[in-house]
Amino acid sequence: MKYFLFLLFWGLTSLQPSPDLRVVTRVVDGDTLWVSGKNGKEEKIRLIGIDAHETRDTPRKKAGFYGKEATAYLRKRVQGKRVRLEYDIGRYDRYRRTLAYVYLEDGSFINAELVRKGYAVVLTVSPNVKYADTFILCQQEARKNNRGLWGIKIQ
Numbered sequence: 571m572k573y574f575l576f577l578l579f580w581g582l583t584s585l586q587p588s589p590d591l592r593v594v595t596r597v598v599d600g601d602t603l604w605v606s607g608k609n610g611k612e613e614k615i616r617l618i619g620i621d622a623h624e625t626r627d628t629p630r631k632k633a634g635f636y637g638k639e640a641t642a643y644l645r646k647r648v649q650g651k652r653v654r655l656e657y658d659i660g661r662y663d664r665y666r667r668t669l670a671y672v673y674l675e676d677g678s679f680i681n682a683e684l685v686r687k688g689y690a691v692v693l694t695v696s697p698n699v700k701y702a703d704t705f706i707l708c709q710q711e712a713r714k715n716n717r718g719l720w721g722i723k724i725q
Contacts, residue, residue, distance in 0.1 A: 591652040591675065599624060600640025600689055602667065603648060605655070616667040617681045618658055619705045621693035623719075636719035640689035648672070648680060658698035669698060682708050688718015 592605035595612055600622025604612045622644075623637035655670040663669055672680040682701065684690040686708035694702045713720045 591654055593652055594648040594650060597641060597645040597649055600637060600644050600684065603644065603672075605653065614667045615655065615670050615672065616663055616665075617684070617690075618669045618671055618698045619692065619694055619701055620681050620685055620690040622684065622690040636689065636722070639718070640684065643687070643689050644680070644684065647678075647683070648674065651675070653680070658700045660698050671701065681705070685709050686712055686717070688712040688716075688720050691719075 592607075592613075594603050594605055596604040598604070598614075601617045601620055603615050603617075605615055607613045622640035652675050654673045654675070655668075656673065657668075657670055660669060674680065682704055685692060685705050692702070692705045692709050694705070712718060715721075
């Protein structure tokens, strides 16, 4: 009986996928971060399905409204923490950043959280549409409750 229980326990635990956790080493802005790599090389991650405004002017984009707040929030939530990455159909964007959905160890879905709290807006780019409906619902909730960038009145 003891042997059977050992085999049962071993079999169940060996069937469980071991999550590939990475450490967030740096937050670039409200939708881009760096994680530790498997071979010691860091990997740049662009959060799928969302867009947070830029924190400063770049050659491609001007600094946007609520960008600094989004960056500060993301940094507070993930900097130095272990995260699990989930991929969709397209693995890289045109800038060769890895596209991913990001989850904290406790299961918090960071992409959705940023939209739900009003730090980012929905930006769905096909073929990566796995959670598009979720993000739309999160944005509707943020707008309805005047959260984040939806709660600030511009004069």
